[in-house]
Amino acid sequence: MSFIDLKYLTSSEAKAIAEHHGAIGLIPIGALEQHGPHLPLFTDSVMVEMLASEVAVRCREPIIVTPTLMAGLSEHHLDFPGTVTLDPVTLGSEIQAYINTLENMGLTRVCLLSFHGGNFSFLGEYAESISNIRTEIQVVAYNDFKRFVSIMFQAGLAAGLSLAPTDSHAGALETSLILHVLGEHRVRSYKTVTGYTTGDPGWMETMQAKGVRAISPSGVFGNPVSASPAAGKVILDALVEEVAGWLKQTFALKEDG
Incomplete structure (x- = not known):
């Protein structure tokens, strides 16, 4: 099984799986912040957790996925109640602790993945800095947020959504994703x-x-009115394909077949 959920393993199981040749650690980094008056605060966290598990399933090698880090860099959302933000040093220390755990298990390759736009640039810089000073472990991050949003946008259009050019936070794209992943009751x-x-x-x-x-009193960028769970599935599938392809290329993983 390629998707290994670390939190459900025993200590001895974690060590045994990590010793598998080619095993990779994946750390999902989310956020706990406002997503308008209609989406839950942990939208980015549940989405990166789903993305990580679906990407892992697409790989042949064991992908050991850690528990999702539930808070990230969300300073721009602090005017809205319920938002939690970390400073970069604190977030970096939390990620470092997870990297150390994976390394102590025997892993030498680790991927950082997020769904929250505010984390992307930081994760890219952080991964590069770690790799520069610790040659015994390879740490990479998917940090191309512009491409990430473009893939969401194009998939949303293909699925029939009516999208404003600003749709990037709690609009039709993310609303569709949450309708698909969590259901209409959420x-x-x-x-x-x-x-x-x-x-x-x-x-x-x-x-x-x-x-x-200062830009959006509702906290929303875009317009969620056209959102649908069917569109959410199309968008998620496109993102999974993108990140899985990037991960396989980055670590020279085996292709299915």
Whole structure:
């Protein structure tokens, strides 16, 4: 079985599986932050957990997936109740602890994966810094957020969603994903939710300087009205294919067949 959920293993089982030639550790890093008035706070965490497990299933080698780190870099969302944010040093220390655990098990290859846009750049820089000072272990991160969002966007369009150019947070894309992964009972009423959709020049810079609320009082970028669970499946499948392909290429993994 390629997907190995670390938290359900015993200590002796973890050691035995990690000794398998080619085994890889995967650390999902999520977030606990506002996702508009309709999506749960752990949206990014549940999505990276799902993405990690589905990517692992696509691999032939054992992929040992750690418990998801539930908080990330979410400073821009702090105006909204329920949001938790870590400073980079704290997040780095938490990731380091998981890397140390995987290394102590015998792994020499570790992947960092996120679904929260605010984590991507940091994870890329962090993985590079670790690899530069610790040659005994290879740490990589999927950090191409622009490509990640583009794949979501194109898959959403192909699935029939009506998307604003700003759709990137709690809009039709993420709402569709949560409808698919968690079900309609976990999504509050969203048909009348309005988010930021105009994409005026400099809007991203304003958000980074002043926070999400300065751009979108609802905390939403995009418009969730057209969301559907069927579209969520299409989007998730596209992301799984992207990340699985990247992981196989990065670590020169065997292709199925």
